[in-house]
Amino acid sequence: MTVTHFSTAELAYLQTRLTRGCRVITPGDEDYDEARRAWNLAVDQYPALIIQAQTPSDVVESIRFAGDQRLSVAATGTGHGVIRNADEALLLHTSRLAGVRIDPTAQTAWVGAGTKWETVLKAAQMAGLAPLLGSSPDVGVVGYTLGGGFGWLGRKYGLATDSVNYFEVVTANGEHLRASAAESADLFWGLRGGGGNFGVVTGLEIRLYPVTTVYGGNLYYPVESAGKAFALFRQWIADAPDELTAAFTLMNFPPFPEVPDVFRGRSFAILRGCYCGPVEQGEALLRPWREWQTPLVDDFKAMPFAEVARISNDPIDPIPALTSGAWLSHLDDEIIEGLVQHVVPHHGPPALLFSEIRHAGGAIAAVDPSTTAYSHREARYSLQMVAVVPTPESHANAGHHITQLRRALTPHLHGGVYLNFLEGEEARERTPQGFSAEAYARLQKLKARYDPHNMFGHSFAIPPA
Structure with missing residues (x-):
């Protein structure tokens, strides 16, 4: 891939505008490959320039330099959520602008x-x-x-x-x-x-x-019980209190040695959730599940909210991944049938790592939708699909399964998407679905005011009006 190069004089002038310690990295530098890497290892981007800002003033000067050079700007703090690769762009690292002050x-x-x-x-x-x-x-x-x-x-x-x-x-x-x-x-x-x-x-x-203590965790059931478990989930969340945020997940654990024996190479139907009210009420809320069928694994318990990561156990180390999603308009038996067909492996290894339906509503839906650009607050069920894709072939296979699954669920889709669950080209293609028509039109006008030349076009696809 062709990458723009800058003269020694241009880079020297840029460095004089930045604070001491602010790194400017070019394609010829030894640490260029490390600096351009995203958390999602499926992303392979080649910025024209990388700047590791030390202060907000470095961000200001970097953006002014990009304007002078007619470069687009892609900002990253932790490497997550790449939507459009930073090819031929200024990749602005903000990871050193870290810190927290609690009041x-x-x-x-x-x-x-x-x-x-x-x-x-x-x-x-x-x-x-x-x-x-x-x-x-x-x-x-x-x-x-x-x-x-x-x-x-x-x-x-x-x-x-x-x-x-x-x-x-x-x-x-x-x-x-x-x-x-x-x-x-x-x-x-x-x-x-x-x-x-x-x-x-x-x-x-x-x-x-x-919030300091929650009642949260997972109940693991045999994947063969997915249909009945999904029916119970649908009934269970119908009158759930707002203190409960819950999800229904189909998970395929890889056959890796580091995976515990009880999970290795197996598939499960999982109830997961977090209840932030009194612990005894959380225990009572879980009673219908434990009475319905004894879980294979039950790790729901009172826990410090500081340990909330234990609920989803998302990976920390970078991996090559493909993620997609949609809002569901309702829950019925055809949805779980589609999920089982396309997520649970039937012949050979699974194409997807998991699919998860998360219950929304509550305080999310109570906000006046006109107060933020975020849209679809009325939607109640969010679907996310994730695959690990170490090769181009696995990436294509997972994409095919996701497309087939979405097609099978078409009658049950809300029509909108939660954009945080999308990455890459799909996020850009489906950006309008992330917003109401009114919000998207307003965003385009806002774009025309604050970024008329689309300098920050590496995010969701919102062209200036």
């Missing part, structure tokens, strides 16, 4: 752009508070929040993006703004759900919640 009285946290949720979670729990992180604390705060952010406290406290008080963001003209309900309110609206389309976030302030 226990105000129940807020200021978070630097390069911070992972695990850092926020640890600091907040020491103050008896909890952030609205997702299933993995290893993910960066900013990218997750810009796309919405639906985690295990979602039905009780809403989306991560709903709990933002303000963003600190550098726009395409190199201006460092604060976007809140009172300042640059239009930008504040767009950043909450619109992704990284309008600038590079250098920090944000979020609200925290009084």
Whole structure:
């Protein structure tokens, strides 16, 4: 792949504008390959230039340099969530803009752009508070929040993006703004759900919640019981309290030596969830499941919210992955039949690692949909599909299975998508489905105001109006 090269004079001039310690990495440098790597190892990108910012002023100067050179800008804090490769772009690393300040009285946290949720979670729990992180604390705060952010406290406290008080963001003209309900309110609206389309976030302030102990975990059942387990799940969540966020999962564990014996090479139907009310009520809530059928594995229990990662056990180390998703309009038997047909292996190894249906609604749906760019709050059931794809052949095979599964579920699809569950070209192709028609049109007008030349076009596909 052809990569733009810069003269020694251009790079020297750029370095004078950056703070000491801010790294500028070019394709000829020894650490270029490491710096361009994403968390998803299926991503193979070749930036024209990589800058590892040390301060917000480095972000400002980097964006101004990109404007002078007519480069697009792709920002990354932790390497997650690549939508459009940073080929021929300026890849701006914000991982060194990390840090957390907790205000226990105000129940807020200021978070630097390069911070992972695990850092926020640890600091907040020491103050008896909890952030609205997702299933993995290893993910960066900013990218997750810009796309919405639906985690295990979602039905009780809403989306991560709903709990933002303000963003600190550098726009395409190199201006460092604060976007809140009172300042640059239009930008504040767009950043909450619109992704990284309008600038590079250098920090944000979020609200925290009084959660220290939850009742959470997994119940594993034989995959042959998936139909009956799904029917119970559908009935069980029909009148579930908002304190419960739950999911139904079909999981195929790989036959790797590091996988525990009880799971290795086997498939399961799994109930997983998190109840943030009194523990004894959580125990009572699980009683119908334990009375229906004794699980093969039962690890539901009271736990410190600091250990919430144990519910999903998402991988931490980088892997080559393919992920997709959709909102479901309802749950019925045809859905579980389709999932079993396309997710559970019948002949040979499985194409997908898992599929998961997560129950939404509650506090997510209670927010006025006009207050944020995030859309489809009325949707109640989110479907995610994930595959590990170490080779081009496995990538193509998994993509085929996902397409076939989506086709089989077409009568049951809501029509919208949760964009945080999409990556790569699919995320760009389906961006309009991530928003209501009104929100998407408003986002395009906002794009025309803040980024008319699409400098930040490596996020969701929102062309300027």
